[in-house]
Amino acid sequence: MATLPTASNESENGVEPRITVGLDIGTSKVCALIASYDEDSDNLNILGIGITDSEGLNRGVVVNIDKTVKTIKKVIEQAEQQAGITIEEVVVGIAGDHIEAFQSRGIIGISNNNREIIQEDVDRIIKESRNIKLPPERSILHVIPQEFIIDGQDGITAPIGMSGVRMEANVHVVTGLSTAIQNLYKCVERNGIKVKDIVLEPLACSHAVLNEEEKEVGVGLIDIGGGTTDIAIFEANVIRFTSVFGVAGKQVTDDIRKGLGIIASQAERIKREYGHGFVNSIMNDEVFMIPGIGGRKPIEINKSFLCKIIQPRLEEIFEFALAEIRRSGYGGSLGAGVVITGGATLIPGVDEVAAEILGMPVKIGYPSGISYQGLAPEVESPMYSTCVGLALYGVKKAKEAGIDVEDQSDESSRSKEKSKSGKKEKKGWGETIKNFLNDI
Ligand SMILES: Nc1ncnc2c1ncn2[C@@H]1O[C@H](COP(=O)(O)OP(=O)(O)OP(=O)(O)O)[C@@H](O)[C@H]1O
Ligand SMILES: [Mg+2]
Numbered sequence: 001m002a003t004l005p006t007a008s009n010e011s012e013n014g015v016e017p018r019i020t021v022g023l024d025i026g027t028s029k030v031c032a033l034i035a036s037y038d039e040d041s042d043n044l045n046i047l048g049i050g051i052t053d054s055e056g057l058n059r060g061v062v063v064n065i066d067k068t069v070k071t072i073k074k075v076i077e078q079a080e081q082q083a084g085i086t087i088e089e090v091v092v093g094i095a096g097d098h099i100e101a102f103q104s105r106g107i108i109g110i111s112n113n114n115r116e117i118i119q120e121d122v123d124r125i126i127k128e129s130r131n132i133k134l135p136p137e138r139s140i141l142h143v144i145p146q147e148f149i150i151d152g153q154d155g156i157t158a159p160i161g162m163s164g165v166r167m168e169a170n171v172h173v174v175t176g177l178s179t180a181i182q183n184l185y186k187c188v189e190r191n192g193i194k195v196k197d198i199v200l201e202p203l204a205c206s207h208a209v210l211n212e213e214e215k216e217v218g219v220g221l222i223d224i225g226g227g228t229t230d231i232a233i234f235e236a237n238v239i240r241f242t243s244v245f246g247v248a249g250k251q252v253t254d255d256i257r258k259g260l261g262i263i264a265s266q267a268e269r270i271k272r273e274y275g276h277g278f279v280n281s282i283m284n285d286e287v288f289m290i291p292g293i294g295g296r297k298p299i300e301i302n303k304s305f306l307c308k309i310i311q312p313r314l315e316e317i318f319e320f321a322l323a324e325i326r327r328s329g330y331g332g333s334l335g336a337g338v339v340i341t342g343g344a345t346l347i348p349g350v351d352e353v354a355a356e357i358l359g360m361p362v363k364i365g366y367p368s369g370i371s372y373q374g375l376a377p378e379v380e381s382p383m384y385s386t387c388v389g390l391a392l393y394g395v396k397k398a399k400e401a402g403i404d405v406e407d408q409s410d411e412s413s414r415s416k417e418k419s420k421s422g423k424k425e426k427k428g429w430g431e432t433i434k435n436f437l438n439d440i
Contacts (some may be wrong), residue, residue: 014170017036017037017045018036018037018038018039018042018395018398019034019035019036019085019344020034020035020036020037020044020046020091020391020392020394020395020398021033021034021035021079021087021089021090021091021391022035022090022091022093022204022386022387022388022389022390022391022392022393022394023072023075023076023090023091023092023093023188023387023390023393024092024093024183024201024384024386024387024390025054025057025062025072025092025093025187026056026057026060026093026225026226026227026386027054027057027058027059027060027067027225027226027227027228027248027250028104028225028226028249028250028292028343029052029053029054029225029226029343029383029384030051030052030053030054030068030072030074030075030295030333031049031050031051031069031075031384031387032048032049032050032051032072032075032076032078032079032087032090032387033046033048033049033050033079033379033384033387033388033390033391034046034047034048034049034079034080034082034083034085034087035047035370035391036396039399041371042369042392042395043369043370043371044369044370044371044388044392044395045370045371045373046085046370046375046376046378046379047082047084047085047375048078048079048080048081048082048083048084048085048375049078049079049082049375049378049379050074050075050076050077050078050079050080050082051075051078052071052074052075052078053071053140054068054071054226055067055068055070055071056068056071057098057227057238058227059096059227059228059246060095060201060225060227060228060244060246061096061180061183061244062096062180062183062184062187065183065186065190067185068183068187069186069187069191069303071192072187072191072193073191076090076191076193078301081188082375087193088193088194088366089193089194089195089196090188090193090194090195090196091196091197091198091199091204091390091391091394091397092184092188092195092197092198092199092390093198093200093201093204093386093387093389093390094141094176094180094181094184094198094199094200094201095200095201095202095225095228095230095244096176096177096180096228096244096246097228097244097246098180099141099174099175099176099242099243099244100138100174100175100176101172101173101174101175101241101242101243102172102173103146103170103171103172103174104129104132104143104170104171105168105169105170105171106125106126106128106129106131106168106169106171106172107125107128107166107167107168108121108124108125108128108166108167109165109166109167109169110164110166114163115163115164115165116161116162116163117150117159117160117161117162117163117164117167118160118191119160120157120161121167122145122148122160125145125148125167125168125169126143126169126171127147127294129143129145129169129171130143130172130173132173133173136360137177137178137179138175138176138177138178139175139176139177139178139181140173140174140175141174141175141176141181141198141199141200142172142173142174142199142200142203142251143171143173143174144171144172144173144174144203144239145169145170145171146169146170146171146172146237146238146239146240146260147169147170147238148167148168148169148171149167149168149169150162150163150166150167150168150307151164151165151166153247157236157237157238163193163331165291172239172240172241172242174200174242174342176205181198184198185198185274185318194236196394197393197394197397199390199393200230200242201223201228201230201244201389202221202230202231202232202242202243202244202281203232203239203242203389204230204386204389204390204392204393205221205223205230205232205341205342205365205385205386205389206221206234206239206389207388207392207393207396208365208367208368208369208385208386208388208389208392209221209339209341209365209366209367209368209382209389210234210339210365210387211368212237213336213337214234214339215234215235215237215238216236216237217235217335217336218233218234218235218236218330218333218334218335218336219233219234219235219334219335219337219338219339220232220233220321220325220330220334220337220338220339220360221233221234221335221339221341221365222318222321222338222339222340222341222342222354222383223340223341223342223347223386224248224249224317224340224341224342224343224344224350225248225249225342225343225344225386226248226249226250226343226344227246227248227250227316228244228245228246228248229244229245229246229247229248229320229321229342230242230243230244230342231243231244231321231324231325233325233328233330233334235330235333235334240328240330241324241327241328241329241330243324243327243328245320245324247313247317247320248317248342248344249314249344250340251313251317252271252310252313252314252344252347253267253268253271254267255309255310255312255313256270256271256275256306256309256310259279259309260290260299260301260306260309261293262290262291262293263293265354266290266291268417269293270288270290270306271310271347272346272421273288274286274303274306275306275307275310275347275348276303276306276307276310276312276347276348276349277307277310277314277347277348277349277352277353278344278349278352278353278356279304279307279308279311280352281348281349281352282304282307282349284303285302285303286299286302286303287300287302287303288300288302288303289301292304297404302311307349310347311353313355314344314347314350314353314354315357317344317359318353318354318357319357321358321359322357324398325338325358330368332360334360336361337358337360337361337362337363338358338360338362338363339363339364339365340354340362340363340364340365340382341366341382341385342363342382342383342385342386343382343383345364345365345382346381346382346383350364351363351364352406364382365382365385366380366381366382366385367379367380367381367382367384367385367388367389369388369392370388381393424426
């Protein structure tokens, strides 16, 4: 077996690689991905992957903390073992139909002597845009600038260095239920791991499956997972719209379970093995057996019969997605069409259903931004788009901040704690939540 590189290995140019960790707590699976990257490259070198079936989530939201803590522990340990690294902090994804997003606006005066806009002014206007009256149970997850308006001149995307006395910003604000956010923090931090960033899943996913050209000409991203379908729309390189709804692959399995009168695990297996999404493109109408329940005889079914159960649910998902795309106001601006990703897009023919319902070109999105070393082939599936995107988001943020990502090698404080006490010291999750909520 090949020896995997660790965080302490020096890369070819003698510079110690940096580490980023994505943690995708999905409704169907929980996945942790440890990757290294160089300062001069955006590609991830995947060092370790942990994956297990999800327990304790419903439609993207934690409903059982103990079970979720355990599944996170399992995947973190798997990934750590593969990579030979102890994880200190992770970038974690958030979705669920509690997510809401809207447009807002912030205004500030430019007060420095030469009236030139500097980074602090941009930070100040984003802070100002966060001053929104929200219902007490909701918190802000992201404030993403769309455009800046300087002294009435609109359409500005890079305001630093420009002159002006008054700057306005149109921003996209993403909010979630505070309790859902807090529960995610709890589940991660009870494993002694810090949450470095909490990121809206479609936003993270876009880093893995969309390229700059698509984002420029206009593209819709639809991530169909197990419990939620997540949408993000980009146009002129800016995220314009995000949305999450709670119908996805699990409903397809439920329909098969009910339609064929079998148990859920059998329905899941049949879906993966024989499922097809678009009846017109079935080339070989294979016949297969479904097990009889309670001593009944097995029954013969053909692929096209199964497809007639799957297709209407996929059509419904794309009709919901289309309604959301129209609601965004960008339905006519998606020159690059739509990219679909997530585990549910592994059903053959799903892209054809999507193209028919959406009336736009459709492409299946596979995670990119991975260098072909390490464990790259393991994550080459639409199922891992969000997890890869979370790790890439970590890289982007670290580079933007211009600071070194904390060294997560074996000499990290978490591993020191472990060796000091023989077990992991519980970190105060309450403190991080407080910081997160204070930050708003
Ligand atoms: N080979 C396959 N063929 C068909 N469907 C598949 C296949 N593999 C996985 N799926 C489906 O993909 C869905 C899970 O997708 P994914 O792993 O992207 O979801 P998740 O991230 O755990 O959930 P969510 O993002 O909704 O919280 C499940 O409904 C599963 O049945
Ligand atoms: Mg997902």
